[in-house]
Structures are given as C-alpha cells and as structure tokens.
Amino acid sequence: MNTRVDEIADGIFRLSTFVPEVAAPAGFTFNQFLILGDEPLLFHTGPRRMFPLVREAVGRLMPPEHLRWISFGHVEADECGAMNEWLAIAPHALVAHGETAVSVSLNDLADRTPRMLRDGEVIALGGGKRVRYLDTPHTPHAWEAAVVYEESTGTLLCGDLFTQVGEGPALVSGDIVGPAVAAEDLFRYSSLNPNMGTTIRSLAGLSPRTLGLMHGPAFSGDGSTALRALADDYDRRAQLREVDADHAEAA
Template structure:
C-alpha cells in the first residue's frame, strides 16, 4: 500500500505500509530547484517508490538524496536512484560519507558537518549530527529552516498503518512501539545514553513545527515539546529508569 501526501509546503510523504511488519516506511520528497529525496527506501521497494515519486516529479530530476545513517531503509537503494538521476548526489553526515559511502555509493556523497547548510533553492537545510541517535555513529538529522520541518529519521517511531500527519499527541503510540521493540529480536535497537538528552534538547531548541517521521504519523504542532517529551519516554523505556523498574 503506497500513499502520497503533501504534509508541508512542497514536502511530500511517500509511504509504503508493510503488513508483515505492521509498519509504514516513509520517504520524503522536497520539490525545489534542486529536488531532494530523504530516505531512499530498501532496494526491494525501489520500483514501487520510483513509480510513486514519478507522480510528483520526474525521477531523473533528483539532485540530492539524503539520509540519516547507514541502514537499508535509509539508503539501501541509493545506487538505484543515482543510476536514474545523473545529476543526483547522496548527502549525509561527514562520518557517513567517509566510513560508508566512500565504498558503498557509485558516486561520492556530500558529507555535512554541524557548520554546513544545504540549499536546494528557496529551502535551506541545517545538518545536526546525532551520533547513536537514533542509530549509528554516522547518524544525523536535517532541519528545513523556512517551514521549520525536522527530518527526524527513526525518532518518534510508531507501528501501525496510521494517518499521514496529525496534530494529536503521538507519544503514547511512540511509547507502545518502543516497549514492543524491547520484546522483539531487535531489542535495544535504539540506545539511551548520557548524551541523548542533550541532543534532543538541541533539536528542541530549533522549535520545529513539523516532525517528518520515518515510521508512523508525522506530527504538526509544538515539535519542541514533543522532543522534550520523547526524551522522557526514551529514558523511561530504554534508559536507567527501565533497568531500575525491572530489577
């Protein structure tokens, strides 16, 4: 099941629901002078995503293909997109560009540091490194400054085939999904460390109004408060408080 929704000006959410996982895989297309696709999708999903994206923009016009960290749903089909979009370039953290993309990608990726801003035309994206949040040393997120959209990868993960975007509180769904993850073979897939709170507070300081989530509903509203709430939920479900409750 594939759905396309414009969740913010020029920001299209292309969602694929996989019943076997009871999970949505969301990919974000930004229409601008230099179109940006954030999350490539898995290689097995590439034909489906290509067909969906073509309803909004010609795939060969893509200029940037961004992702948070090295994982199959984040960048698994990067090379497939690079092959059909001759002017496209992967964009990720500097760490990711060096340690992963230097060998994985068929063309060099653009590595971003905290000081960098990616401009696609009328929109500009600040890069914020978030190592091990949600996953991996190479992780980072991108913040679009005009409409205050945070492309937040696996943060706010929610299971289920849910609405594209909501202004309702999503934290109980997030908590339920985190708790379910702890009971699965992928337990502890998202760590809570002594640096997590600081990184989430840094993201909250950006005052985002749209949270574009990889899995589940995107959120429109007080994104700063949602990020602070996420810190509390992650601490309770994944951190030291969980260990105290279980002991």
C-alpha cells in the same frame, strides 16, 4: 503494496508504503520525504525492493531523473538501500551525509562520490527551501545518525525518532509520544546512552512545526514539546539501565 503521496508542509511530500507483514498484526509504514526545489532532495530511499514503488511515487511529483540530493538518517537498508538505484537514474544526484557516514561507509557503498556535510551545514535547494544537516550520533541508533531540518517550513525530518507501528493518517496533530514509547518497548531499537535526552532536546530548540517520521504519521503542531517529552522518556530508560547495572555489580 502501493505508495501513498501526501504533502505535509509546503513543498514537502511524504511517500508512504504500508507493509502489514512487519510488526503484524499492526503493520508498519516505511516513509520517504521529497523536498521540491530547484535541486530536489529525497530523505530516505527505501530498501532496494521498494525502489519501483518509490520511483513511481516521486514521478507523480517530478521527473525522477531530476533528483539532485539523496540523504537519510543512517546507513541501514530501509534508509539507503536503494541509493545506487537512484544514482543510476538521476545523473546529477549526489548522496549527502556527515563525516562519519561518508568516511566509514558511503565512500565505499555509494556508486558516486558522496558530499560530506559538516554538522549544521545548510544546502540551499532553491525555491526558498534550505535544508540543515544535524548530527545526532547514537540517537536513536547508529554512530552516523543524523536528521535534517527544512528551515522555511520548520519541518524536522527525524528518521527513526518517534517510530510507531500501524497505519493511520498521513498527518496528525495528536499524541505521537505515547505510540513511540510503546514501539520502543516492543522493538528495543534505540542505543540507550546518557546523551540521548540532551541530543533530542537540542532538536527541540529548533521549534519545529512539522515532524516527519520514517515509521508513522507526520506530525503538525508543537514539535518542541513532543521532542522534550520523548527526551524525558529516554532519560528515564537510561537511568533505569544505570540502576540495573549498579544492582548487578553489587550482586
């Protein structure tokens, strides 16, 4: 395996490792995002076994030991499995996440006391970069789920939202909703709930110009329209589940 590095917005880099054995025969990408600034931030660490690849990729852009912030969508191996490896090599780095993740998991799992973020709180990274933390509980899954939005470039790093299989270009401007719908049909990975559509539409209100997918290409274009279309599909799924539940109860 090797890790590809591509700039998807000014000062924001996608670090992508393609693993053909996952979701074979299509394969699956595992992406991290590095935002450069006076206090660089890494969104997703990758699993522990992928740490040497990701560290080498970061090293092409900056000294890895200068990393200042580590964040991710939720507590899961591919999102934060290597966080303690990063804390070990970057002496000034801190994990930054919301109250739920910190209180329930990260105060115990992280080798250095994490920074707890409020919903909507902004971290100024320097160099004009400002990252806003946003709670998205149970969307697409996990109580502590969250995304981050880099304000200067209009880039939403959206974790598992829009997950798709296969390997392709680092940055696309075409349809990302259709492949995401197909991946949901394949994996059934989302925690369907009545609030999913509302939560995703709230992200559409940011009018992002770039979407950073953890599994799949980054997207450049009208992020609001893509997010609303994804929200519509989750509304449809939630309504179908409710109908099925009503039918089961009636039977």
